[in-house]
């Protein structure tokens with residue numbers, strides 16, 4: 140688990156393209172680093188003091204990178220001091236330094252350094268602690284350290300932490316505990332919590348984790364489905380038994396608007412917790428109308444409702460809109476707000492044009508870089524299908540997943556991918572957020588994603604839970620504008636890049652117009668190779684037969 144903590148703290152990335160595989164906590168070398176840091180600080184201080192004419196301010200770039208290095212060293216130094224238990228502000232400061240956690244708001248509670256730490260400050264169910272133990276979670280991740288106490292104090296929250304850093308448990312642990320506390324006090328048939336997720340797949344995943352985490356606690360948790368909605372609407376369910384509902388926004392709106400208002404079978408005004416996972420998605424243009432409808436229905440006459448928002452990316456504009464829903468919130472940021480998880484090696488591959496992408500992919504297949512399991516992202520359903528047909532006969536055990544597939548087909552493909560029966564999953568952005576596949580070796584962006592956020596989430600399907608991962612993005616001449624935000628994400632992660640790419644990243648011209656717009660791309664050839672081979676063979680036979688006829692009677696020409 141230490142490996143996981145080190146990686147989620149982002150302390151493993153050296154400032155090169157390569158990700159270090161040395162996860163051991165700096166031990167013997169720590170004293171050396173500390174001395175080096177001291178010496179550097181002294182040197183810096185002296186040079187500042189003798190810099191009477193302030194000429195050094197022009198060296199700020201070099202100094203900035205030096206500062207970054209120093210910050211890392213400082214983190215390593217603090218790591219030694221990371222407390223096992225947090226009881227004072229100073230210990231909280233040390234833990235936050237190690238965790239790269241920035242917390243703002245009023246009356247911020249102390250973080251926890253271990254799951255046992257909760258026991259000394261809150262009443263916590265022994266079953267919940269036992270379940271955490273059985274599932275192998277012995278220490279909270281950076282985000283969990285902060286959000287578990289905040290949530291247990293029933294405070295509104297907006298939290299941003301890298302992909303794969305444990306945000307699901309960061310909201311489920313305190314939620315399950317509080318629901319049980321209420322259940323012990325209250326009547327049983329009151330709905331207490333709703334978790335919103337932008338996709339059905341993610342909702343299902345959260346549901347499965349919630350079941351495991353609450354095992355033996357007697358809670359009734361459900362995933363809204365068409366058939367369950369129908370039972371509520373038709374009065375088949377007369378008395379609600381669910382304490383927690385996990386759903387997509389549309390499914391919840393369908394239920395809320397079609398329930399007989401007199402039945403009171405589900406009273407949303409008594410709801411105590413509203414969790415918004417992938418909150419920035421829920422507040423972007425695709426979902427804002429639905430989210431707004433839900434929030435206004437649920438929050439009316441419900442001052443006690445606690446609202447919690449989580450994501451790996453929260454752009455400032457979206458944060459402004461989202462925060463307007465929260466009351467006296469605490470804001471938690473782990474690492475850089477717009478960066479990818481440090482455990483992912485990021486690479487850009489220039490292919491010139493669209494045809495070059497197919498060549499690049501086939502070249503990758505020849506090389507060791509194409510190690511399954513792999514996820515390939517494309518910008519549209521049509522293109523995902525086309526690539527699927529193109530690669531169908533390359534012996535890759537591929538599948539294609541997009542929103543035109545039925546839910547049963549989608550579930551089946553995901554189950555087969557998880558089992559290892561599918562090696563290479565071709566998909567659209569429907570799978571880019573939240574899904575926790577174990578040990579994805581490679582994420583391949585066949586088409587450049589439209590925003591920095593899409594990029595961070597897509598590549599975040601690899602390098603999760605402390606494992607290292609790799610992401611390759613193919614780009615053509617058409618993508619010069621679209622790769623700018625990606626270059627900036629890579630910069631945030633300390634990936635070294637050539638000078639011209641650095642200049643391109645800094646040049647904001649043209650990006651604004653291109654932002655969010657899909658590039659019109661040349662079609663991927665959709666003719667399967669077998670058909671192509673047959674056609675080639677047929678054409679060859681016709682040519683041969685013509686030649687033979689010509690040889691037999693040359694005068695005919």
Ligand SMILES: Nc1ncnc2c1ncn2[C@@H]1O[C@H](COP(=O)(O)OP(=O)(O)OP(=O)(O)O)[C@@H](O)[C@H]1O
Nearest residue numbers: 276278279280302303304305306307451573575604
């Ligand atoms: N405390 C912990 N110790 C070890 N592993 C953990 C811990 N918490 C979560 N994990 C594991 O980390 C992995 C990623 O967790 P999770 O899916 O919650 O990430 P996330 O931050 O929600 O990512 P995303 O932003 O992509 O949705 C999961 O496999 C989970 O089991």
